[in-house]
Amino acid sequence: MSDRFLIGVLRESFRNLQTFRSLYESDGVDIISGPNGFEVCLWDLEYLYERAKENLPLRQGQAIEWFLVYNFKESTVAEMMGISPSNPIGSYATAGLNNLVTMIHNGDFPSFGFEKDLERMIA
Numbered sequence: 001m002s003d004r005f006l007i008g009v010l011r012e013s014f015r016n017l018q019t020f021r022s023l024y025e026s027d028g029v030d031i032i033s034g035p036n037g038f039e040v041c042l043w044d045l046e047y048l049y050e051r052a053k054e055n056l057p058l059r060q061g062q063a064i065e066w067f068l069v070y071n072f073k074e075s076t077v078a079e080m081m082g083i084s085p086s087n088p089i090g091s092y093a094t095a096g097l098n099n100l101v102t103m104i105h106n107g108d109f110p111s112f113g114f115e116k117d118l119e120r121m122i123a
Contacts, residue, residue, distance in 0.1 A: 003098075003101050003105075006101050006104075007094070007097045007098060007101055009034060009038065009040065010048070010097050010100065010101070011068065011093070011094075011097055013040050013045050014045070014049065014064055014068035014069050015068050015069075015071065017045060017046075017049065017068075017069050018069065018070075018071075020032065020040075020042050020045065021042070024042050030042040030043060047109070048100060048109070049064075049065075049069065051100070051103070051109055052064050052065075052096060052100055053065060055103065055108070056096045056099055056100070057096075057099075059081060059083075059092045060092050060093070060095050060096030060099060061096060062077070062080070062081055062092070063077065063089050063090075063092035063093035063096055064093050064096045064097070066080060066089075067089045067090065067092075067093050068093050074087075074088070074089040074090060077089045
């Protein structure tokens, strides 16, 4: 599994986090299977979301929260950040996702569930 794949999974998972939360509340579903049998666990995603806000540079954490999770437009997020509306907020989010993947590979999140699955799937 490539980092690019994992970044894509995280991007789409964060974009759909509010829906995932609702699915859990209504139907008790907390694991969703994706491509190649890859599973995303709501609790792992929530854990990463909190770590993103705590461990990433401010702008990257804000971009993940406001642009991906809350689905605000890039220009709105830029205004909330106090930067030019022409700044590519998606780039901040992508940089944050890249940093999260690096942290996962480095073992910086010992309570994170799928780093062991990553090792098994990559092997």
